[in-house]
Amino acid sequence: MAHKPRSEMIAETRRKLVTAARHAFGTMGYADASMDDFTAEAGLTRGALYHHFGDKKGLLQAVIAEIDAEMNARLCAISAKARNPWQGFVDECIAYIEMALEPEIQRIVLRDGPAVLGDPANWPNQSACILSMTASLERFVQEGTIVATDAEALARLLNGAMLSASLWIANSPEPQASSRKAVHAFEAFLAGLRVKDRE
Helix, strand or coil: CCCCCCCHHHHHHHHHHHHHHHHHHHHHCCCCHHHHHHHHHCCCHHHHHHHHHHHHHHHHHHHHHHHHHHHHHHHHHHHHCCCCHHHHHHHHHHHHHHHHHCHHHHHHHHHHHHHHHHHHCCHHHHHHHHHHHHHHHHHHHHHHCCCCCCCHHHHHHHHHHHHHHHHHHHHHHHHHHHHHHHHHHHHHHHHHHCHHCCC
């Protein structure tokens, strides 16, 4: 029987650890999730975890990166269905805020993530998000869809508002009500950017 290539074995080990940790973090929370529990669930040792991720915190970063990639794919699919690029941008922003209602995203990304990894505004994925948003907003300014303003500044303001809304929803005693309020306010904010004769 042929042995798997080393690169394939490494990828499989990492995938097993991330899958087991994601389940543990999502059901128990980061603080209560035992490294021994999820290494045992993955059929691996603590040594494998330390080798691939450094520690439990490194594993949380990998889990969040995986969830973030999935969120991004979902958001891209949502914007692609819209009747025009501006509506796609609006739909994507609103969908991001509404994802804060999902239990796994709430617990891992929006509660445990900031508690363990610090301010999400400083996470690596935020830079890519702001760059992408800046490019879209520059296009909307050039096309005359929204009022002329600095696209990067606007991207940072919108990104910050979306993140703040998501954190509010995830930590709210009434997340559904907070989500409705946040979405309504954000829609009004975006509507204010439109050039009136383009509406």
